[in-house]
Amino acid sequence: MTSTQLFNAVTLAYFASMVLFVVYLATRSRAIALGANILAYVGFVVHTAAIGVRWSETYKLLGADGYAPLSNLYESVVFFSWTILLIYILMDLKYRQRSIGAFVLPFAFLSMTWAQLRLNDAIEPLVPALQSNWLTYHVITCFLGYAAFAVACGVSIMYLIKAGREEKSPEDSPAGGILGLFPSTKVLDDMNYKAIMIGFPLLTLGIVTGAAWANYAWGTYWSWDPKETWSLIVWFIYAAFLHARFTRGWVGKRAAWLSIIGFAATLFCYLGVNLVLSGLHSYGGS
C-alpha cells in the first residue's frame, strides 16, 4: 500500500464524514452524527499511518537522505489537514458538540483535495537549507497553531450564523431546526477563545523555532522576510484578540469577526506569501 493510496482513502473518509455531518444538521439523527464522527476518527488514524508510510517511502527512495515528510507544499498541506483533525478531536473529546464537525471537516477535506489534485507529490531529496531537524520542530509547532486557528474560525462562523438568527427572531425558542443543534452562542464564543488560547502559544513557539533555525543556519534570527512578517501580523491579530477579551465590548460578534480575519491572515501567511510574494519560504513554487 503506498502513501498516495492511503491519502486517497483519507480524503474519501473526510468527504463522507463531512457529508454525514451536514446530513446530521438536516435530520438531527444522533446515529448519523455518530457515523460522521467515527469516519472522522478513522480517517485521522489512516491519515497518521499514511504520513508514517510516506516517511518510510522517503527512506526507501533516497536511502540515507530520507526525511520527515514536512518539506514541500504537498506534504505541508497534508500535514495541515492532519493537525486540523487533531485539534477537532481534542475539541470533540472536551465539548462533545458534533455539529462543529460540519464546519471543521470541510477545511480538512479541502486541504486534502487540493494537495492531491493540484500539488506535486514527488519525493525529492532535500536541498541543503532544509536538511535540519529545526525544520521538523518549526513546521509541527506552526501547523498545530494554524489548525487551532482554523477550528476557531469554523466555530466563529457558527457563532455568527447563530447569533444573527437569534437577533432576527428574538422569541425565546432560540432558532429551531439546524441551529438547535449548534452549541449555545456562549459555548461557541468560549470555544473560539479556547482554540485561540491553544493556537497562540503554538504560533509563538513556531515563530521562535523558525527564528532559532534562521539564526543557526545563517546568523539572522529575524530579517523581515515576507513570511516572517506575515507570521508576526498573525501574531499581532491574535494578541489583539486575546487582549480584546478583557474588555467587555469585544466578546461575541466582534471576537468572532476578529477570529475570522485572523484565520484569513493565517491562510495568507501560509499560502499567499508563497504563491504571491517572494522570499525565503519558496516551496510554494513547487
Added chain:
Amino acid sequence: MTAKEKSFLTSVWDFLCSLKLTITTLILLAVTSIIGTVVQQNLSPQEYLQVYTEKTYKFLDSLQFFDMYHSWWFLSLLGLFSLNLICCSIKRFPRVWNTVMHPQLKGDDALFRTLSNADEVVTGGTMDEAAGHLRSFVQKHFAGAVETREDDRIYLFAQKGPYARFGVYVTHLSILIIFVGAIIGNIWGYKGYMNVVEGTSADTVRLFGTNEAVKLPFAVRCDRFEVSFYEGGGRPKEYVSDLVVLDGGQEVLKKTIEVNDPLSYQGITFYQSSYGPAGEPSFKMRVRTRSTDEVNEYVARQGEHVALPGGRSFAVTASTPSYDRFGPAIQMHVNTADGQHGNPFVVLQNFPEFDAQRGDEFIFSLLEIKQRYYTGLQVAKDPGVWVVWLGCFLMIFGSLAAFFISHRRIWVTLQPVNGKIGVRIGGSAHRNQPAFELFFDDFKAKLKDELKA
C-alpha cells in the same frame, strides 16, 4: 501642580495604560507591517525606478516605505507599544503582587458576598475538632491550608497556582527583553560576508548594506571547498568548507562547515552561504606518443601552451564539468612547431583511450580538472542574541502559565451558631471558571458527606 495639570497628566497616564491603546497599536502594527511585504525592501533606486514612476518613487521614499521596518513612524509605533506595555504592567502589577504575597486569609462576610461559588453547612462537635477535621479534608482534596483565629471564628485558606498570576507580566517583560536584545545586536553586532579562496586565508568582512570593511582579530583559512550533487540531477546535496581559524598565526580551531552547521569563534559566526570558481582551472594531462610509446604527464593551465616532445605544443582552451552525458571534458588543440594552430578537439575524462581514434601522433587523456573555488561565508556577530533567546524562553513560559494555569483559592470559615458550628465554604479561580465550578461542586458534595458522617 494645579488641578488642571494634574487631570491632564492623569488622562495621559490613563491613555498610556488603556487596553484600547493596546488593541489599537497591535492592529496598527499588523496593518502597517503589510506594506513592507508588498513593497520590496532595501533595493537600489535604479531597481525601484524600473517598477515605479519617479513621482511615485519619491513619494514612497519620503514615507520611508523602502526601509519601513526602520522608518521613524514604525519605530515610534513599536515605542508606543512598549510604553503601553510598561505603563499598564506598572499599573496592574502591585495589585497582583499583593494578591499573591498577602492573600486574604479570612473568608469574612464581605468576601463571601463577592464569591459566586459558595455554600453553608451546619455540623456538631467542638470548634477545634471541626477545624482540625476540615483542615485535613482541604489538604487531602485541594491543598494545605493556613489557619487564622479571630474572635470566635476560625478561618481556613488554601490556594493553588498563585504564581500563574505573574504569567502575563513575564510575557510582557519578555517582549521588552527581546527588544533590548535586538537593540544590543543592532548597536554592537554586524552582518557581512567574506570570500575565502581555497588554500588562502582572509581576515576582512564586508558589511551588508554599507560594504564597509571590518578587520577581524583573527584570520580564517579555507583548506577545501566542495559541492556535491544528488545522483541523476542537478539538485545540490551539500556545500562543505574545511575552515581553520588562525589566531596570532596559530591554528586554534578547525571545523568542516556546511549549510545549517556554522563555525563560531570569539562570538563571530561563519555560515556557508555561497561559492564560486577562483581563477582559471588547470588540467592534469597524460600524453602518449604513438611512435615511441613514451608517456608524459603535464599540468596545464587554461590557455597556456605546453611543449610536447619533438617541438610541438598543446593548449586547453575550454572545459566543462559535463559534456552531454559523458562527464567532464576539455576542448584543446595541438600547435605545430612553428606555432600554427591545429583543429580543436574534445577529450573526455571518463574515456581515457578515446583520443587514440583521432589517429594523431599524440594521444591525450584527461586525468583531472582542477578548479579552485572560493567559499562564500556569511559572517555575523550578534552579542544580543542570548538576550533575545532569554526573552523568547520567558515569553513561551509566561504565556503557557498565563493561559493554562489558574490561580484557585478556597476559603472555609467556622463560627458557632446556636450551639452548633456553621461552616461556610467559598472558592474562586482567576481562569477557566467552568472547570473550577465543576471541581467546586464536587468538593462541596464531598465535604457535606464528610461532615454528615
